[in-house]
Structures are given as structure tokens and as C-alpha cells.
Amino acid sequence: MKRVLSLSICLLMVLSLFTACTKKEDDVIKIGVFEPLTGENGGGGQQELEGIKYANKMYPEVLGKKIELVIVDNKSDKGEATTAVTRLIEQEKVVAIIGSYGSGVSIAAGDIIKNAKIPAMGASCTNPMVTQSNEFYFRACFLDPFQGRVMANYAIGQGAKTAAVIMQNGDDYSVGLGNFFIEAFKELTGSEASIVDVSEFQVNESDFNGILTNIKAKNPDVIFAPSSATAAPLIIKQARALGIKSLIMGGDTWENPAVIEVAGVDAEGIVLSTFFDENDPATEEAKVFVEGYKKELAGKEPIIPAVAALGYDAYLLVRDAIERAGSTDGVAIRDALNATKDFEGVTGVINFTSEGDADKNIAVIKTVEEGQFVYIDTVEVK
């Protein structure tokens, strides 16, 4: 009896595989959204998602069909990331994927995306390894080697001769950007000794007094601390409480109202690089976006987060490629993405390099004044 039962269950399960294949929804096109909505990058992931959702609201259709966003949470965790992306591909049968905020999770999902031949468009993942040797992964933002160089350039422009770097151990974004900064800073100052301290910390750490005390003793001109918006205000606050007067700088993740809210007055004067400035729209599309999205954000966020603008662009790029490909086949969409020419996004005109990276050479540098992110400069590196 038992054997019959188990056999019939097996049979049922095998049959269910076929039914899953035969059932096809022809009236919608599914695009997966792969973002951290919880965990340490939950805040930034949410901002990026809002931008994608807004783009979906503005441009809800492609090839005459409705686009349905399938949202999965990768929980800022590399293990969860592979599960989430597998679910999008195997279960939800998405035709393309957008995301993720955080380079580590994007890299972790890369192989699955490549093997499934489903094109993916990263919005704000800046580590070079995301798209490297992966012909299906594209991205809408600049890369960390560029960002690291921009920040090193800025620091030296401010008269800095020495720098200390704080990075998060095991976080590809933080370690990657930190090392590119170190490389550029050493090269620009021409001195190996210009980096006086490199310290690492672990995820969910709150106490930075130990490493900051060491750094204080070495008295660097700048502290560069690429880190999540959760860790950033703690580093800034504790540094100031210890009496460190050095210029404190971070990367694109710092452009998050939470950093100012948590760090309070100590956030004044920090410097960060980012992708986008709402006061200086680069294209026609950007003007329309800034106006419309400002209304959408009214009362929720004081400024448009750069990652929302990138999320918006990522969605438009994918939609544009599907339109031009005229089909939902992964390879066809990939080829259409590769053929993207002078696409007018809100973060600038986008073309892809052979690696699938947006060919961008402009970064925006901002600081904090009176509790607001304030534009300092647009930097162009040739």
C-alpha cells in the first residue's frame, strides 16, 4: 500500500512539472525585481525599488502587453540572493531581472543569471565583478574604480596628504571601493605611506571606537569609509565624539536621509560621491522625472535618492530593449541591450561598454549642510 502511495505521489509530482510548463500567461510580461528589502541594505533597496515602481507606473506596457513586476527580497544576504534569483527564473519565469542594490548579492546571483540566459540590469551595484565575464549582466551606473578615483581626486584637491580607510570585511562593495580608493590615492600622491591606516569591521558591528582610536593616533587628513547607510552614521558619530577632525568621506550608499537623521549634527561636512543630482537634470527625460517623482515623494523624502533614479533608468533600459528585440527571448533581449545607442535616461545618456557597463564618466559630489545633502561639484574623469 505504502509503495503504491509513494509511487502515485511521485507520478503526481512529475506530472505537475508538465502542467507548470503548459500554463502560460500570454497577456503579461514579467520582469523580476531583485532587491534587498530587509537586512542591512534594506533602506537603500527600498529606495531603488520605489524608483523602479515609479518607472513601471509611467511606462506600464511593452509590445502591447502589460509589464508585471515580480519583487523578491534578497535580504542583503548572499545565500538568500541565489534562492531569490532562482525563484524569479524557475518559478516566476521572468524575462529579465532588475537589481540589486549591493554588489555582493549581485555577484552571488551572477552565475545563475548567466546559466539561465536571462538578462539582468543592475541599477546601482558598482563593483566591477558584477558584469565581468557575464554577458547577461548589465548595469546602469558607474563603477567603483571610477568612484574610488573620483574620491581620491577630490581628497587631494582639498589638500589631503594622508588618508585612512575603513571597510566592511566580506562586503564586496565596501572592500572593492576601499581598495580602488587606496590604489588611486597612492598613485596620485606618489607615496605608499600616504595611506596611514586600513581597518576592517564586520557586518552588524556598532562599536567603531577601537579602530577610530587607532586612526586618531595616526591623524590622517581624510577618512574614507565606504559602508552601508546603517554603519555610516555610527562611524561618523563615534569619530567626532573621539575628537577626530579629519574630513570624512564615503561612497554612493551614504546618500541616504537615514545617515543625516542618525548622525545628526555630526553629519555636517561629510563628503560623498553619487550618481545623480536633481537640481541639474542631464536630459529631457530627467526633467520630467524630477518633476513627477518629486510629487510622488512629497512628505516622504526630502530629495530624490540617486538609486531611485538609477532604478528608474534600469527599468527603462530593459523595457526599451524588449521593445527593440520584439520578443521576450533572453538572448534577443541581451543583444538588444548590447545595441543600446545613446539612450536618454534620467542619469545621463547611456551606452554600454563591451562588459555591459554603462559608459559613464560623470560623478556628482555632495556634502551635508544644515541637515541636507548639498551639491558641490560634478566631476568628469576622462
Place this chain on the structure above:
Amino acid sequence: MTIELFMQQLANGISIGSLYALLGIGYTMVYGILRLINFAHGDIFMMASYFMVFSVINFNLPWYAATVVVIIASVALGVLLEKTAYRPLRNAPRMSIMISAIGASFLLENLATYLFTGVPKGFPDIKILTRAVNLWGVSLSVATIITPFTTLILLYVVLFITNKTKIGMAMRAVSKDFETAKLMGININKVISTTFIIGSSLAAIGAMLWGSKYPSVYPLMGVMPGLKCFIAAVLGGIGNTTGAVLGGFILGMAEIMLVTFLPSLTGYRDAIAFIILIVILLVKPTGLLGEKVTDKV
């Protein structure tokens, strides 16, 4: 290394150590009575921080009134947790109740993520606690200075309650022999509730001091402190209150001294805590001050 740098690191170590100690007491007390590792302790600490954020920022309470509200709310949460997640399993195998504790911990973390999102919130700035003081070249906040003293005073209070009061006597009896204590007419439920009340209020006070030093409030903020304080409690001999405080100080100091003397290993700071845990379990499984308990047959 200058003497100033060393003094600053010493102060950093004492300050983080006393926070571990304060939270460690909560772990060790619950373990002492129920033989249960209350994994949700770190999450009660997290919820206490959120209570503080809401009572000060959303309800505009002055900080001292907010402190009272936070302690009451955290105690209510702790007791509720005991009543719903642990009490129904009191006669179940110990493993079930431990899994229930892990479940309660995840529930609180996810509930907080759902209700308050993952975006960190700023802990209210209590001016008296966050004011910076410069003592002989060592920068300290008032919170840093008073934390060790608060911990020691609270340790004394807890020791007084357990050793000198009637309810404390009942606690000790329950901890020695659950069944016999019950037969002797001790109200077990009351004793256990009291334990959770004390543990949760210590978590709430810990959250106040922690928040003044590390003002980022987010759903997973309790995970790392929770683990560290658990290690502190095991290190000192779980079940022993003084041991938990001692363990907390040792752990905090060990972490900071690692950063001071081996700066290249700062990325492995958490690993040190776990290495200490493993070594203790191998060398002296009962912890520094733990008594050897022979299981009654």
C-alpha cells in the same frame, strides 16, 4: 603607542564590556531559572530602542518619562513573550523550548522590519548622556562613564533581590529543583514572570545606554549584541549573575585589546568572541564562576 591612546582604548573596552555585562545578566538569569537560552533577549533590547525612538520623537515625551515608558513596555513584551512562547512548552523537551526561543527572535526581527522598515532610525539624543567629556586627553561621553557604574549598581540590585528577598529565595529554589519547589508551594509562574521582568528591564536600561553611544536603531541591531552577551554569560558561567558581568568585561576588553595591539586583525573581531567561547567550552565548560551541576538521576 602613547599612553593616551592606550587609556582611550582602555576606556573603550570598559565601556563596551559593561554594556555586554548588563545584557548578559538577562541571559544568565533566565538560564538559571528555566535552563533556557533566551535567544529573543537581544530582540527585546532592539524593541526597547524602538520604544524609545517612538516615545521621544513621535510622542514628544521628555527623556526621563520616556525611560519609564520604555522600561514598562519592554517588561510587558518580555512577560508576553514568556506567556505565549515559553509557558505552553514548559513540560516539553528542552530542545523544543529553545527552538521556540529562536522562533520568537526571528518573529520580533521580522515584525520590526515589517512595521518600521530596514531604514535605520536615529536614537533620541539625550543631552545629559551624550555630552562629551575630556579627561586627561581621553574623550568620553557621559554615557560611557556612567555605564560601568550603572552595571555594577544593577548587579548589586539583582544580587540583593536574589539573595535577600523572599521572591529571590523562591527563584533560587526554582533554579535548584523545579519540581520540588513546586511541591513546596512556590508559585512557579510568578517566579518565572519576575525573572523575565528583571531581565527585560535590564535589557531596556541597556538599550538606553547603548543607544546613547551607538545611536542607530534598526531591526537587526540586537543580533550581534545578543550573541556577544550570550558569550559573555557562558564565559562567566551561565546561571551565575556575577559571572555574566565578569564575562562581559573580559569579552569587551579582549575585543578592544585585539584592535589595539593587532590592528591588522580588526576585521576578525567577532571571530575572537567565538574563539573565546570555544576555548571556554573546551577548557572549563562551566565557565569562570559556574558551579558544576550533577544531573540528578
